[in-house]
């Protein structure tokens with residue numbers, strides 16, 4: 001077995017076309033693919049200030065590194081934003097802080113405790129009938145958007161990859177929640193609403209395996225390990241299912257995403273009537289009368 005490009009020893013086999021690549025050709029492939037996504041889907045424009053959502057994990061560290069590399073060559077600025085959810089013995093931002101300091105990247109940390117008055121640990125202890133992952137997801141999204149607005153960023157970059165996105169597409173489909181899928185895609189939130197900062201996903205067409213390999217080869221100082229509350233069983237089932245099919249029919253993940261992107265304009269067209277409302281409690285944008293963040297906060301007060 002040797003690299004397709006140079007006959008060196010390969011470090012990875014790309015699943016969708018069964019190509020083996022050595023270290024340097026894989027790194028080149030990875031960065032090129034992210035750059036191509038950025039260019040093709042117009043994710044970043046000149047003079048943009050991009051806030052990079054960082055968790056201290058491998059995916060977002062790779063994204064921060066890559067966008068910082070691009071920022072040095074092009075006329076854009078980046079900064080890092082991290083959310084401290086208050087998960088004991090899990091959320092670890094020490095390495096991220098050190099990395100940002102060494103690379104002169106401005107880092108801002110927002111915490112659940114300070115912004116909402118409680119940690120995710122508090123929520124889990126008090127409310128038993130809510131899925132911690134959904135609560136965390138809602139609150140994180142709110143805080144990341146708030147951070148991006150406050151920091152005057154005009155893009156918010158997240159490290160979602162092909163695996164994450166194909167799972168979300170299938171989950172929405174199987175739950176009969178098509179409208180939710182209108183909020184997916186390599187760039188989202190382009191509505192003309194100043195309260196929303198558009199989100200971009202440069203790793204949209206890169207797999208979980210590729211992102212992990214990139215972080216591993218680059219030896220980023222990251223903590224591996226799963227969140228103790230990671231119990232979104234439906235996502236787990238879908239992930240295993242898609243991986244199983246991908247193993248037998250390579251290219252499945254790409255096919256899911258490409259089919260979805262083909263349908264997305266029609267989906268957006270048919271749901272364009274559902275306008276963004278304003279939450280009665282907090283005046284933030286919301287799909288219902290009361291936003292999900294306030295629903296969680298109210299529930300917490302009652303318990």
Ligand SMILES: [Zn+2]
Nearest residue numbers: 003006022025
């Ligand atoms: Zn090679």
Ligand SMILES: [Zn+2]
Nearest residue numbers: 279282291294
């Ligand atoms: Zn609200």
